[in-house]
Every structure is written in C-alpha cells, then in structure tokens.
Amino acid sequence: MNDKARTPNALRNWLSRRMHVLLLVLGLALLVATLAVWTVDRFGCRAETSCDTLGSLNRAADAEQFEAVIWQTTSEPGIQAATPAAHAPASATVAITPLRWMMFMDSMAIVPAYLGLLVIFLVFLSRDAAVWVDENRGSPWWFVSDWKLQLACGLAVAAAIFDIAENGMTVRAAEDALEQLLADPTVADVHLATRLKWTFIALTSALLGVRALAASRREQDMRREAGHWLVAGALACGTTFLLLLVGEYGQFDMVRSIGAVTFGLELLLVGTALWKATSADDAISHSQEQGTLAT
Amino acid sequence: MRAVSGYLANFIRGSTRCMFPIASLVVWLLLLVIPQGNDVLRTALERLQDNSVSDLVFLGAASLLLSLSIWYSMRWLLSAEMASLPLSGPPDSFSRIALPRIAGAAVPALVMVVVAWPGNFRRVPTTSLWLVAGAFGALTLALLYFFWGRAALATWLFGPTGDMNGATGRTASGAPGTLAEGQPLPVFTIRLLGWTLFISGLLAVVFLLFGLTVPRAVGAAAIAALALASINLFGSFVLTYLPMRNGLPPLAQWVLLYAVAIGAFNDNHGPRDAKVLTPVVAVRTSPADSFLSWSKDLPDGATYYIVAAEGGGLRAGFWTAAILQEMEKQLPGFSQRVFALSGVSGGAVGVAVWAAASRERLCPLTPAGAVAPAPVSGGPSATKILASDFLAPSIAGLFYDDLTQRFVPFPFAPLDRSRGLEEGWERAAYRVPGRPLESTMDGFYEGCDRLPELLLNSTVAETGQRAILTRLSTTGFVDTYDLHRVQLSTSRQTVAALALQSARFPLITPAGSVREAPADDQGVFARFFAGWWPDTKLRLVDGGYFDNSGIQTALEVLTQIQSTPKGKRLKPVLLVISSEAGEQHLCGPATADALCPLPLTTQPQMPPPVWRWLHESTPPLRGLFNVRDSHIRILAKRAVREFGLQVVVLPPPLSVDGLEAPLGWALSTRTREDLLDGAPVSLKPYAAALRLQK
Numbered sequence: 001m002n003d004k005a006r007t008p009n010a011l012r013n014w015l016s017r018r019m020h021v022l023l024l025v026l027g028l029a030l031l032v033a034t035l036a037v038w039t040v041d042r043f044g045c046r047a048e049t050s051c052d053t054l055g056s057l058n059r060a061a062d063a064e065q066f067e068a069v070i071w072q073t074t075s076e077p078g079i080q081a082a083t084p085a086a087h088a089p090a091s092a093t094v095a096i097t098p099l100r101w102m103m104f105m106d107s108m109a110i111v112p113a114y115l116g117l118l119v120i121f122l123v124f125l126s127r128d129a130a131v132w133v134d135e136n137r138g139s140p141w142w143f144v145s146d147w148k149l150q151l152a153c154g155l156a157v158a159a160a161i162f163d164i165a166e167n168g169m170t171v172r173a174a175e176d177a178l179e180q181l182l183a184d185p186t187v188a189d190v191h192l193a194t195r196l197k198w199t200f201i202a203l204t205s206a207l208l209g210v211r212a213l214a215a216s217r218r219e220q221d222m223r224r225e226a227g228h229w230l231v232a233g234a235l236a237c238g239t240t241f242l243l244l245l246v247g248e249y250g251q252f253d254m255v256r257s258i259g260a261v262t263f264g265l266e267l268l269l270v271g272t273a274l275w276k277a278t279s280a281d282d283a284i285s286h287s288q289e290q291g292t293l294a295t
Numbered sequence: 296m297r298a299v300s301g302y303l304a305n306f307i308r309g310s311t312r313c314m315f316p317i318a319s320l321v322v323w324l325l326l327l328v329i330p331q332g333n334d335v336l337r338t339a340l341e342r343l344q345d346n347s348v349s350d351l352v353f354l355g356a357a358s359l360l361l362s363l364s365i366w367y368s369m370r371w372l373l374s375a376e377m378a379s380l381p382l383s384g385p386p387d388s389f390s391r392i393a394l395p396r397i398a399g400a401a402v403p404a405l406v407m408v409v410v411a412w413p414g415n416f417r418r419v420p421t422t423s424l425w426l427v428a429g430a431f432g433a434l435t436l437a438l439l440y441f442f443w444g445r446a447a448l449a450t451w452l453f454g455p456t457g458d459m460n461g462a463t464g465r466t467a468s469g470a471p472g473t474l475a476e477g478q479p480l481p482v483f484t485i486r487l488l489g490w491t492l493f494i495s496g497l498l499a500v501v502f503l504l505f506g507l508t509v510p511r512a513v514g515a516a517a518i519a520a521l522a523l524a525s526i527n528l529f530g531s532f533v534l535t536y537l538p539m540r541n542g543l544p545p546l547a548q549w550v551l552l553y554a555v556a557i558g559a560f561n562d563n564h565g566p567r568d569a570k571v572l573t574p575v576v577a578v579r580t581s582p583a584d585s586f587l588s589w590s591k592d593l594p595d596g597a598t599y600y601i602v603a604a605e606g607g608g609l610r611a612g613f614w615t616a617a618i619l620q621e622m623e624k625q626l627p628g629f630s631q632r633v634f635a636l637s638g639v640s641g642g643a644v645g646v647a648v649w650a651a652a653s654r655e656r657l658c659p660l661t662p663a664g665a666v667a668p669a670p671v672s673g674g675p676s677a678t679k680i681l682a683s684d685f686l687a688p689s690i691a692g693l694f695y696d697d698l699t700q701r702f703v704p705f706p707f708a709p710l711d712r713s714r715g716l717e718e719g720w721e722r723a724a725y726r727v728p729g730r731p732l733e734s735t736m737d738g739f740y741e742g743c744d745r746l747p748e749l750l751l752n753s754t755v756a757e758t759g760q761r762a763i764l765t766r767l768s769t770t771g772f773v774d775t776y777d778l779h780r781v782q783l784s785t786s787r788q789t790v791a792a793l794a795l796q797s798a799r800f801p802l803i804t805p806a807g808s809v810r811e812a813p814a815d816d817q818g819v820f821a822r823f824f825a826g827w828w829p830d831t832k833l834r835l836v837d838g839g840y841f842d843n844s845g846i847q848t849a850l851e852v853l854t855q856i857q858s859t860p861k862g863k864r865l866k867p868v869l870l871v872i873s874s875e876a877g878e879q880h881l882c883g884p885a886t887a888d889a890l891c892p893l894p895l896t897t898q899p900q901m902p903p904p905v906w907r908w909l910h911e912s913t914p915p916l917r918g919l920f921n922v923r924d925s926h927i928r929i930l931a932k933r934a935v936r937e938f939g940l941q942v943v944v945l946p947p948p949l950s951v952d953g954l955e956a957p958l959g960w961a962l963s964t965r966t967r968e969d970l971l972d973g974a975p976v977s978l979k980p981y982a983a984a985l986r987l988q989k
Contacts, residue, residue, distance in 0.1 A: 063725075063726075104349070150490075154493055161494075161497055168513060169509060169512055172511050173508070179675070179682075181723060181725070185722060189504075189507075189508045192505075
C-alpha cells in the first residue's frame with residue numbers, strides 16, 4: 001500500500017463527503033456564467049443585429065479583421081463608416097465594456113468552475129473509482145499513482161492559465177484595435193493561447209475518459225452504467241475540444257462550443273452522482289481484493 | 296544587558312533565516328513607493344474609469360500569493376529548530392508566531408497605504424481611491440483572520456479531529472516547531488513547493504511565448520509580486536531551510552557563485568537580425584555632404600533644425616515625440632526642415648519613433664506599378680506609439696526569462712529581456728506604413744533621403760568611447776567608435792534595436808553585445824558554437840554615460856555643416872529637448888534676438904539636499920551621476936558662446952501636483968496628458984522667434 005496515499009487527510013475526507021455539494025455548486029456556476037456570457041455576447045453589443053463577438057474574434061485571421069469585429073460591435077447602430085476613426089465612440093475604451101465583462105466572467109467564474117470540476121473528476125476517478133494503485137506493485141499504465149494524479153491536475157491548471165492569458169490578451173488586443181495600434185503578431189498570440197488552452201483541456205478530458213473507462217470496466221450493474229455516463233461526458237468534452245483544437249473552430253460558434261463542453265461536464269456530473277449513489281461497500285471490498293485503495 | 300544581547304542575537308539569527316522573505320518584502324515596498332511604481336498604480340486606478348478592473352484583480356491576486364508565500368516561509372524558518380542557527384525561546388513564542396503573520400499581511404497593507412496616502416494620487420477620483428484602498432484593506436484583514444483563526448476555521452470545516460497534514464501547523468504531525476532535525480518536510484509542504492515550481496515554470500513559459508501581450512494584460516506590479524512569491528518560496532525552503540536543517544549554511548551565495556561562474560557561457564543579449572536585411576551602403580557620406588544634398592532646395596537665410604534629445608526613459612521619449620509633434624503642428628513643414636536628430640537613451644527612442652511616424656508624411660509609400668503616390672493613411676502618431684506599456688514586458692523578462700537564463704549554461708536568445716523593449720516598440724509601431732522601425736538603418740532611408748538623419752548615441756563599456764549609430768560617416772567625429780560597419784552585427788539590426796543600444800537603462804535592460812556579423816552560409820554546428828561562445832567585440836551601455844544630452848554629437852554635426860559655404864548661408868536652430876523638469880535655468884527669458892540669452896547659470900537654482908547617510912560611499916556615485924547634468928549645462932553654454940547658435944531648451948513640465956514624470960518605461964494617462972499639454976506651453980516663449988502659428 002502507498003503510505004502517502006493512506007495518510008489520514010481531513011481535507012480529502014471532507015472533499016469526499018461534500019463532493020456532491022461542490023460539484024453542484026461548480027456545475028451551477030459554470031451553467032450560469034456560460035449563460036450570462038452568452039446573453040451579453042448576443043445582446044450586449046451595439047451592432048444592429050445580434051452579435052457573436054467571441055466567435056468572430058476567434059475567426060479573425062489578422063489584425064485588420066480583429067479590428068473590424070471590434071468596431072462593428074462597439075459602433076452606434078446604423079452607422080456604416082468606412083474607417084474606424086469616422087465612427088469612434090465618445091470614450092473608446094468604455095465601448096468595449098461588454099467584451100471586458102465577458103472576459104471577466106470567463107476568468108472569474110467559468111475558468112475556476114471548469115478547473116474545479118476537472119480536478120474533482122480527476123481526483124474522484126483516481127481515488128474513489130478504485131483505480132488507485134500501489135506504486136510498488138506492477139499495474140496497468142492507466143492506473144494512477146500520486147505523482148500521476150498531480151501531473152494530470154497540472155494539465156488542467158495549465159489549461160486554466162492559458163485561458164486567463166487568452167482573455168487578458170483579447171481585451172488588450174481590443175484596446176489596441178480601438179487605438180489602431182493592433183498588430184498581426186498580437187492577434188496570432190491570442191490564437192496561439194486559444195489553441196494551447198484547447199490542447200490542455202483536450203488532454204485532461206482524454207485522461208478523464210481513460211480513467212472513467214478503466215473504472216467502469218472494473219465495476220458491474222449501476223456503477224458500470226455510471227461509468228458509461230462518465231465516459232460519455234469525457235468523450236463529449238474531448239471531442240469538442242479536439243474539433244476546436246484542429247482548427248475547425250473557424251466554423252464554430254464559440255458560445256455554442258462552450259455550451260457543448262458544459263453539456264459534457266454535466267454528463268460527467270450525472271455519472272458521478274450515479275456512482276456515488278450506489279453503495280461503496282462492493283467497491284471497497286473489490287478494491288481490497290485487488291490490492292487497490294478506495295478511500 | 297544580557298536580555299538586550301539575547302534579543303540582538305535572536306534578531307540577527309532570525310534575519311539570516313528569513314533573508315528571502317525580508318528581501319521580498321523590502322523589494323515590494325521599494326517597487327510600490329518609487330515614482331515608476333506609483334505611476335503603475337495610477338494606471339491601474341485610471342483604468343477603473345474605463346470599467347477595467349483587470350489590473351487591480353491581478354494585483355490583488357498576486358498580492359495574496361506573495362502574502363501567503365512570505366507568511367508560510369517565515370513561519371517555517373522561524374519555528375523550526377536549526378542547530379546551526381538556534382533561536383532562543385519556544386517555537387510557539389509570540390514573536391515567532393506573530394512576525395510571519397504581520398509580514399504576510401503587510402503585502403496588501405502596503406498597497407492600501409500607498410493608494411490611500413494623502414496627495415499620492417491627487418487627480419484620481421476619491422471614490423476609486425477609497426474603493427481600492429478598502430479592497431486591499433479588506434484583503435489584509437481577511438489574511439490576518441486566516442493567519443490567526445485558521446485552526447478554528449479548520450475545526451469548523453473538518454470537525455474537531457481535523458488534520459490538514461501540516462497545512463494548519465496546529466497539529467503535531469506537521470507543525471514546523473515539532474519536526475525533529477533530519478525529519479523530512481510534510482507531504483503538504485513538499486506538494487506546495489512542487490506546485491510553486493510548476494506554476495512558476497508555467498508562468499515563465501507563458502511569458503516566454505507571449506512576452507509582449509500577456510505582461511501588458513497582467514501589469515508590472517502583479518508580475519513583480521508573482522515573481523517575488525516564487526523566488527521567496529524557492530529561496531526560503533530550497534536555499535535556506537533544507538540546508539540549515541542539515542547543518543549547512545544558507546546556499547544563496549553558492550547559487551550566486553554558480554551563476555557568476557557560468558556567466559561566460561550564457562550571454563543571451565546578443566543582436567537579433569532584422570527580418571529584411573538591406574545591404575549596407577559601401578560609401579558613407581559625411582554629415583557635410585549629406586547636408587549639401589538635403590539642403591539644395593533651401594533658400595539662403597532659411598532656418599533648419601538640429602535636435603538634441605536628452606535621455607530619461609520613456610519620459611524623455613514621450614516628451615521628445617510630444618515636442619516634435621507640436622512643432623509640426625505649429626510650424627507646418629517642420630519635419631522637412633529638420634536635418635539631424637541626435638538622441639540619447641529615451642531621447643533616442645523618441646527621435647527614432649518620431650522619424651518613423653513622419654516617414655509616410657515625408658515620403659508616401661507608392662505601391663508597385665501605381666502612378667500616383669498612395670494616399671496618406673496617417674498611421675499612429677509617435678506619442679500614440681509611445682503610450683503603450685513597455686515596462687511590464689521588461690519586468691516579466693527580468694524576473695522570469697532572464698533570471699532562468701542566468702542558471703542555464705547555454706544561451707537562449709528568446710530569454711533576453713531586451714526583447715520587451717525592442718520588440719515592444721516594433722509592435723507598437725506596427726501600423727506605421729512600411730513598418731520602418733523594423734528596417735535596418737539603411738533600409739530606413741531606402742527611397743526616402745528626406746528623412747532627418749538619425750544619430751543614436753551609445754557608450755562603449757570597454758573604452759568609455761561614444762558610439763554613434765548612424766548611416767553617416769563618423770570619421771569627422773572626435774573619438775567615436777563606428778558601429779555601422781558591414782562586419783558588425785549592428786549593421787543588421789533594426790532601428791528599434793539600435794535605439795535600444797542607446798537606451799540601456801540599468802537593470803531593466805542589460806548591456807548589448809556587439810558581435811561579428813555571421814556569415815550567411817554558416818553551418819548548424821558553427822552557429823551553435825557561435826551562440827555558445829560568441830565572438831563579442833564590445834558591449835554597449837546607455838549613451839547617457841558619455842553625454843546624456845546628445846548636444847555633443849549635434850554640435851559636431853553643426854561644426855561640419857558650418858564648414859561648408861551652404862551651411863554658412865543658412866540659419867541653424869538647435870532644439871535641446873531636455874528631460875529634467877529642473878533645467879529651465881539653462882537659459883534666461885527668450886528675446887527676439889536670443890532664444891537662449893547668456894549668461895547661462897553654472898549651478899542649479901535649487902541645489903538638491905545633501906544626504907546625511909552613507910557619506911563615505913554615496914558622494915562619489917552621486918558625483919558620477921550628477922556630472923551628466925553639469926556636462927549638459929557646459930555643452931549648452933558652449934553651443935551659444937562658440938557657435939552663436941539659436942538654442943532652444945525645452946524641459947518637460949511639472950504636473951499640476953508639482954511632480955516630475957517618472958523615470959521608467961510606462962506612463963500613466965495623466966502623466967502623458969501633462970506632457971502633451973506642456974508641449975505648447977514650453978514652446979510659447981519661442982513662438983515669435985520661431986514664427987510658430989499659435
């Protein structure tokens with residue numbers, strides 16, 4: 001047995017006891033924040049028709065296109081000026097307040113929520129779902145040890161940091177666009193951060209999927225069903241992220257993509273709830289037989 | 296007496312143990328109170344008016360992390376038993392428990408005090424000030440509650456048997472004071488250190504990948520706090536706690552020694568070639584010949600201008616650009632009458648950016664095959680370009696990229712912190728038609744001989760000589776190192792990089808290495824070896840060490856011009872764009888006959904106060920530093936007396952608060968507005984003599 005893993009830890013126990021509450025809070029936060037961002041994106045801009053600012057910014061290939069999106073969404077309705085300077089709002093930097101707000105909500109609510117969910121799922125699938133292994137014994141590679149779990153959480157943290165960096169860069173790029181100082185490399189930086197974010201989330205989702213699959217194959221009946229939900233959730237997230245990553249997001253509505261990801265995470269939530277709803281006795285005895293840990 | 300010596304011994308031992316947290320706190324305090332730090336905070340406060348809270352949120356988060364880092368490390372360093380440096384009193388004595396908590400909470404408290412300090416931010420709305428000061432005050436209180444009440448918090452959360460595996464330190468298993476010597480750190484602490492290293496590395500990667508964009512979004516103050524938090528945890532545990540628990544002294548000095556030892560192999564401050572290399576003109580013209588060609592259409596008696604722009608960071612750069620823009624506004628066609636721009640340090644940046652922004656006006660780009668020149672699209676003005684934040688990328692480069700490089704024995708050019716300024720200027724001027732700042736010096740003038748001649752002054756560290764970065768021949772200049780040779784890397788650098796060779800602000804920017812220009816057919820191995828053991832010819836430091844005014848170079852240009860018949864028939868005006876607000880005394884009130892009437896005073900009107908501290912060591916340093924100002928006064932006087940020139944000295948204004956713009960690489964909106972508003976005011980006394988239109 002791994003001594004470190006067996007060390008009594010109140011924080012872990014507390015997390016285990018309160019996990020359903022935490023998951024509910026984080027899931028709700030994710031849903032509400034996504035909905036809020038979607039609402040502002042659709043109706044917060046100043047263009048005559050509804051906007052898709054985030055998607056358009058992601059599709060902007062260079063500074064000129066990026067600038068055009070910013071000016072389109074910040075100018076007064078009905079004005080179609082040839083140059084940005086011709087329809088500059090009274091206070092240009094205030095004009096991007098809806099974008100600022102969306103990025104703020106993303107950084108302060110959506111990112112922490114999905115980071116929290118990913119970390120909890122990783123910890124749950126690694127510890128509670130009985131694929132924790134003794135490092136000193138030979139075991140399949142997809143079983144996790146402590147350092148592998150830390151590393152997996154590191155992937156999720158990397159995704160969150162690149163996401164926050166992307167948000168900050170987007171707002172600064174929008175400010176530069178209003179001042180006509182935006183450079184192509186700045187837009188390229190924003191896109192690179194986006195791709196890195198999707199890469200790391202996709203990797204984390206893939207890990208979740210592998211672990212959920214490993215967990216469900218070891219269980220029976222309800223728990224196997226729950227495992228399938230978990231696999232489906234991870235697959236939904238992973239596929240969305242993968243599609244976004246390989247460059248197809250040019251055809252994507254950004255907010256709809258976030259919705260798809262949210263749906264995947266909700267599937268994971270359902271799977272976790274089902275898993276937790278079933279008695280843990282069988283799992284514990286099963287794990288003990290296999291020499292694995294289920295705390 | 297014994298009690299006093301006991302306290303003193305404890306103080307010295309405790310300070311030695313806590314050198315990293317104490318140093319971090321002192322650096323944080325200094326960063327907040329220096330004028331540039333104040334201006335960074337002002338920028339964050341100003342952005343509240345634009346509904347932007349990101350700077351303050353990042354600053355708050357970074358302050359929180361630095362606070363926790365200082366508290367946690369001091370707690371371990373003061374509570375643990377260390378045989379080599381014992382502290383008297385029990386591990387849970389009040390001072391050993393309370394000091395870490397107070398030091399930790401001091402981080403946001405200092406921000407609160409600086410923001411709320413009366414008169415610090417006079418023109419920021421009071422509501423914003425109180426809001427921000429209140430937020431940081433609340434953070435301080437929350438941290439103090441956490442430090443003192445975390446055990447109760449843990450009991451409330453986890454129940455009476457709560458054990459956070461060392462996180463709380465209230466239980467026997469993980470408290471620093473209860474660990475016997477030789478016992479390893481608790482899992483929680485090891486994980487914390489692991490995660491600190493991981494996140495620091497991740498941030499370093501982020502700052503490396505997005506060296507210009509992310510630092511601007513995060514802000515200089517938050518970057519500094521994040522870096523200090525990481526450095527403190529690493530220094531406190533890896534370099535202090537672990538060795539001292541094992542009977543060794545702190546290892547910081549050994550690590551520094553290692554960095555010095557490998558310093559010969561990791562010089563990453565080498566030159567970066569321009570993307571488009573324009574061949575260096577083989578036969579370079581002298582200033583006199585160039586002037587003859589440039590002035591051929593000027594009638595006799597016409598006025599022409601030579602500009603000398605003083606150094607002084609972005610303050611000097613922005614002020615130079617503001618003055619030159621204002622001159623163009625009040626004297627249409629001014630840019631066509633400027634023959635040469637001699638700049639030093641920030642002044643060199645100002646003249647280079649202004650020349651780049653004026654290029655389209657002087658020589659509109661003509662699309663290939665078009666009959667008429669392309670319409671003037673405008674492009675951003677010089678002051679707009681210089682309004683960007685160039686400090687945050689430099690700070691990120693200093694604390695993350697270059698700090699990492701100092702401990703790696705192979706040079707990695709992308710880790711050079713000079714990129715923050717060099718590429719920052721290039722990117723800020725990206726929308727200037729033709730992107731002239733990204734050209735080499737020869738490319739800058741290709742197809743546009745009407746552009747003023749740039750003379751960017753630097754100093755050769757090895758000889759103390761002046762080095763002038765210009766396309767003109769420098770053979771006529773006294774004791775000047777010629778850097779614009781085909782064999783040298785400077786002939787392949789961009790104009791922005793050449794301006795940086797002049798603006799080597801100590802610490803923020805390292806000395807620039809000048810090397811042999813690499814052969815184009817160099818193999819991979821030769822290239823690697825050349826990078827690892829480069830043939831560095833010399834290092835360039837700030838031009839201000841030789842002459843911070845640029846007047847010396849400007850006068851030598853004038854001497855050469857006036858040796859020609861045409862030069863004698865034209866009327867030169869020397870515009871001295873000063874960066875020190877106290878230099879009004881250089882000239883008396885301007886009259887129609889004399890723009891800068893003699894006698895010039897030889898002493899400052901208001902001598903600065905004498906320092907009472909460090910009187911053995913600081914006077915020579917102050918003398919060396921201040922002699923630059925004396926040099927400027929002598930040169931200005933010489934210009935008037937010996938050359939009979941019309942000299943216009945234009946110092947920047949003080950703000951309405953009576954403050955000088957800060958010396959650094961970022962300016963708040965208010966400071967920029969003060970400088971822009973001050974430009975017409977400074978020019979007003981010369982309006983009649985220079986025939987300005989308003």
